[in-house]
Amino acid sequence: MQSSLTPFRVAVIGGGPAGLMAAQTLAQGGAQVDVYDAMPSVGRKFLLAGRGGMNITHAEPYADFVTRYGKGAAPLRPMLDVFGPQDVRDWVHGLGVDTFVGTSGRVFPTDMKAAPLLRAWLHRLRESGVRFHMRHRWLGWRDDALVLDTPDGELLVRADAVVLALGGGSWARLGSDGAWVPLLAARGVGVAPLAPANCGFDVDWSEHFSSRHAGEPLTTVAIVSTGADGREFRKQGQFVVTQGGVEGSLIYALSAALRDQITANGYTTIYLDLLPDLSSQRVADEVARPRGARSMASHLQSRLGIKGVKAGLLRECLGKQQYADEDQLAQAIKRLPVRLLWPRPIDEAISSAGGVRWDALEGTMLKSAPGVFVAGEMVDWEAPTGGYLLTACLAGGQAAGRDVLAWLKRG
Ligand SMILES: Cc1cc2nc3c(=O)[nH]c(=O)nc-3n(C[C@H](O)[C@H](O)[C@H](O)COP(=O)(O)OP(=O)(O)OC[C@H]3O[C@@H](n4cnc5c(N)ncnc54)[C@H](O)[C@@H]3O)c2cc1C
Numbered sequence: 001m002q003s004s005l006t007p008f009r010v011a012v013i014g015g016g017p018a019g020l021m022a023a024q025t026l027a028q029g030g031a032q033v034d035v036y037d038a039m040p041s042v043g044r045k046f047l048l049a050g051r052g053g054m055n056i057t058h059a060e061p062y063a064d065f066v067t068r069y070g071k072g073a074a075p076l077r078p079m080l081d082v083f084g085p086q087d088v089r090d091w092v093h094g095l096g097v098d099t100f101v102g103t104s105g106r107v108f109p110t111d112m113k114a115a116p117l118l119r120a121w122l123h124r125l126r127e128s129g130v131r132f133h134m135r136h137r138w139l140g141w142r143d144d145a146l147v148l149d150t151p152d153g154e155l156l157v158r159a160d161a162v163v164l165a166l167g168g169g170s171w172a173r174l175g176s177d178g179a180w181v182p183l184l185a186a187r188g189v190g191v192a193p194l195a196p197a198n199c200g201f202d203v204d205w206s207e208h209f210s211s212r213h214a215g216e217p218l219t220t221v222a223i224v225s226t227g228a229d230g231r232e233f234r235k236q237g238q239f240v241v242t243q244g245g246v247e248g249s250l251i252y253a254l255s256a257a258l259r260d261q262i263t264a265n266g267y268t269t270i271y272l273d274l275l276p277d278l279s280s281q282r283v284a285d286e287v288a289r290p291r292g293a294r295s296m297a298s299h300l301q302s303r304l305g306i307k308g309v310k311a312g313l314l315r316e317c318l319g320k321q322q323y324a325d326e327d328q329l330a331q332a333i334k335r336l337p338v339r340l341l342w343p344r345p346i347d348e349a350i351s352s353a354g355g356v357r358w359d360a361l362e363g364t365m366l367k368s369a370p371g372v373f374v375a376g377e378m379v380d381w382e383a384p385t386g387g388y389l390l391t392a393c394l395a396g397g398q399a400a401g402r403d404v405l406a407w408l409k410r411g
Contacts (some may be wrong), residue, residue, distance in 0.1 A: 007030050007031055007032045008030075008031045008032065008160040008161065008408045009031070009032045009034070009159050009160050010026050010031045010032070010033050010034070010159055010160060010161045010162070010163065010404055010408075011034050011036060011146060011157055011159035011161075011162045011163070012026070012033060012034070012035045012036070012162075012163045012165060013035075013036045013037075013138045013146070013162065013163070013164050013165065013166065014036075014037060014164065014165035014166040014167060014175075014176075014376070014378075015035050015036075015037040015039075015042025015043060015132065015165075016042070016043060016044075016045055016046060016165060016167050016175075016176065016376060016377075016393065017043070017046050017376065017390055017393045017394055017397065018165035018167075018375040018376025018377070018378075018393040018394070018396050018397035018400075019035060019037075019042075019163065019165030019375070019376070019397060020035070020042065020043065020121060020122075020125065020397065021375075021393070021394045021396075021397030021398050021401065022163040022165060022373075022375055022397040022398070022400045022401040022404070023035050023125055023130045023163075023397075023401070024121075024124075024125060024128070024130075024397075024398075024401070025397070025398050025400075025401025025402055025405070026163075026401045026404060026405065027125065027128040027129055027130050028128065029401065029402075029405040031404070031405065031408070032129065033129070033130045033131070034130075034131045034132075034133060034157075034159070035125075035130060035131070035132050035133065036133045036136040036138060036146075036148060036157075037132070037133070037134055037135075037136065037175065038135065038136065038137035038138070038175055039134065039135070039174070039175040040134050040135055041134060042118075042122070042132065042134070043114075043118045043122075044174040044175055045167065045171060045174045045175070045176060046114050046118060046390075047114050047115060047118060048171065048174060049114055049390065050112070050113050050114025050115060050117075051114075053108055053112040054108060054109055054112060054113060054114040054117070055106045055107065055108055055385065055386060055387040055390075056088055056089075056092060056099065056107055056108065056109065056387050056390055056391070057085040057088040057089060057107045057387040057388075057390065057391045058085055058105055058106055058107060058386050058387040058388060058391070059085065059101045059105045059106075059107050060105045062084060062085065065080075065084070065085055065388075066080055068383050068384060068386070068388045069381055069382070069383050069388065069392065070256065070381075070382065070383075071381075072358075072380065072381025072382065072383070072392075075358045075381070076381055076392055076395070076396070078399070079392075079395040079396055079398070079399040080391070080392070080395050082395070082398065082399065082402075083394060083395040083398045083399070084391070084395065085107070085387070085391055087395075088107075088387075088390075088391050088394055089107060091394070092109060092117060095117060095120040095121055095124065096120055097109045097110065097111075097116060097117050097120065098110040104386075105386075106386055106387055107387055133148075133150075135150060135151050136148045136149070136150050136155065137149040137150075138164075138166075138180075138183075139183070140183045140186070141187070142156060144158065145157060145158050146158075146159065146162065160371070160408055161371045161372070161373065161404045161407065161408055162371065162372045162373065163373045163374070163375060163397075163400045163401070163404060164180065164184075164372060164373070164374045164375075164378065165374070165375045165376045165378065165397060165400070166180045166376075166378050167376060167377050167378060168194060168351055168352030168354075168355065168377035168378060169181075169194035169346050169347075169352040169354075170196065170346055170347055170348070170349040170350065170351060170352050171347065172347055176377070176378075178194050178346075178352070180378065181194065184356065184366075187366070187368055187369055188368040188369075189356060189357075189360045189366055189368055189369070190356070190357035190359060190360040191354070191355060191356055191357065191360075191380075192353075192354040192355060192357055192380045193354050194346060194352045194353070194354040194355065195259060195263075195343075195346065195352060195353045195354050196255070196259065196343045196344060196345065196346040196348070196349035196352060196353070197255060197256060197259070197349055197350070197351045197352055197353040197382040197383075198252040198255055198349055198350035198351050198384065198385050199247075199252065199255050199259070199343045199344050199346075199348065199349035199350070200242060200245055200246060200247030200248075200251060200252075200255075200343070200344040200348070201245050201246055201247075201251065201255075201258060201262075201340040201341070201342065201343055201344065202244050202245040202340070202341045202342050202343075202344065203244065203245040203246055203338060203339065203340060203341065204339070204341060205241075205243075205244065205245070205316065206316060208316075209312055209313075209315070209316040210241070210242075210243050210244065212312060213241050213308070213309040213312045213313075214241055214242055214243040215240065215241070215242070216240065216241055216308060216309035217238055217239070217240050217248070217309075218238060218239055218240070218241065218272075218274075218309055218310065218313075219238045220236065220237075220238060220276060220277070221236070221237075221238065221239070221250070221272055221273060221274055221276060221310075222234055222235065222236040222237075222272070222273040222276040223235055223237075223250060223251075223254060223270045223271070223272060223273075224270070224271040224272075224273065224335065225254060225257065225258065225261070225268065225269075225270045225271070226257075226261065226268075227257050228257065228260055228261075233254075233257070234273075235250060235253060235254060236250075236276050237249055237250030237253065238250055239251045241309055241313075245340070245341075245344065246338075246340070247344070249385070252350065252384065252385055253384050253385075254270075255343070256353065256382055256384075258270070258340060258343075259343050259353075262340065262341075262342055262343065267339055267340065267341055267342075268339070268340050269337050269338065269339050269340070270337075270338050270340060271335045271336065271337055271338075272313070272335075272336040272338060273333075273334050273335065273336075274306065274310045274313070274314075274333050274334070274336060275304060275306070275333055275334065278304070280330070280331070280334045283304065283330050283333050283334055284326075284327070284330040284331075286303040286304050287299075287300070287303070287304075287326050287329055287330040287333070288326050288330070289303060296323065296324070296329070297311055300314075300333075304333070306333070313336060313338075314329070314332060314333065314336065317332070317336050317337060317338060318332055318336075350385060350389075351377060351382065351383075351389050352377065352382075353380075353381075353382035354380055355377065355378045355379050355380040355381075356374050356378055356379050356380060357380050358379075358380060361374070361379075363399070363403045364379075364396065364399050364400040364403045365403060365407065370407075371407070373400040373403055373404055373407075374400065375393070375396040375397045375399070375400035376392075376393040376396050376397060377389065377393060379396060
């Protein structure tokens with residue numbers, strides 16, 4: 001047994017939000033914590049998340065909140081029950097940063113930035129004795145020791161327990177490169193392949209269309225598609241046409257289902273409702289109105305406000321005959337098929353799906369490596385944007401910290 005004068009020594013590898021929250025929990029519990037990270041500084045993806053407005057959590061009712069994690073909701077639930085959206089906000093406030101709820105229910109720090117929050121957090125962690133070791137890349141185990149590649153050569157570290165919080169597989173240049181997957185697989189840990197989540201998709205646009213419309217947003221459209229259960233779903237929002245495909249909030253929100261359909265079928269087709277606020281009948285009536293000598297394009301613009309990228313899409317996705325047929329054109333405005341070929345590469349995605357399988361875990365501890373705990377995006381769950389990712393990373397880091405303390409105390 002350790003005495004209270006010789007605290008347990010815990011190594012946290014990975015200084016993203018999950019690892020830092022594990023470090024915080026462990027330090028509060030009296031452990032001596034060393035954080036190792038391969039990069040020159042911690043929290044790089046956390047800082048990037050703050051660039052476009054740091055969406056830290058979501059204010060919708062908790063019963064709805066937990067459903068956003070899909071299949072991961074059940075195993076994540078006990079962690080979120082202890083450290084949920086309100087706890088995230090209280091924790092941010094405790095670091096001296098205020099939050100506000102945006103119109104969509106998303107919660108942001110008042111200044112929308114991640115840097116002041118991270119600065120205050122690191123200051124608090126250092127004050128509580130957490131030590132940081134940058135440019136220390138974990139390469140695996142030798143016997144029971146952790147092998148770290150450091151600027152001064154190889155370092156072997158022995159700790160009473162280890163928390164791995166190595167992130168997913170997107171934006172490798174910020175540190176989370178998924179290089180841990182074979183290291184854990186070699187240790188007998190089941191890992192679901194990492195896959196892009198909250199990602200764009202490739203579409204085989206013609207040169208004519210993409211050269212004119214790449215970068216243009218489609219505001220207020222709806223997408224109809226088919227879920228894994230075979231049922232159609234419909235979601236309204238906006239997205240952007242890119243040089244070679246589509247991206248943006250509406251696409252990200254549906255990306256898990258779209259990705260899974262492509263994996264199963266080789267491609268998927270989404271159906272765009274270009275005028276979701278108008279009924280099919282109204283659209284048909286307007287298209288059928290006499291247009292005199294006017295072209296169909298200017299008829300659609302004056303009767304229905306269809307112009308720019310929406311007009312371009314109709315031209316791109318319909319044959320000449322369909323475009324000239326009023327019935328078919330009206331139907332297409334409400335249900336325009338666009339074929340998605342494959343997701344954009346994982347490195348471009350906002351997050352990744354896959355990771356350490358839940359059945360490889362007992363709580364947050366690896367069954368095949370007692371004393372090694374995992375947290376954050378490297379675990380097999382996924383969620384849409386909206387603050388759900390960071391909330392689960394923080395909750396998972398907190399749970400791993402608590403599990404380590406309980407395991408060490410058990411002896
Ligand atoms: C552009 C963008 C915007 C985002 N915006 C939001 C948002 O607004 N809201 C939200 O909820 N989420 C957002 N996210 C997602 C969120 O940032 C991530 O889900 C979160 O950072 C994952 O936390 P993590 O601690 O699990 O891993 P990471 O933050 O990826 O941290 C993992 C750490 O492990 C280190 N590491 C990896 N391998 C090793 C190794 N072998 N040895 C040592 N260290 C290693 C890395 O250097 C890194 O520091 C965004 C992501 C992106 C890319």
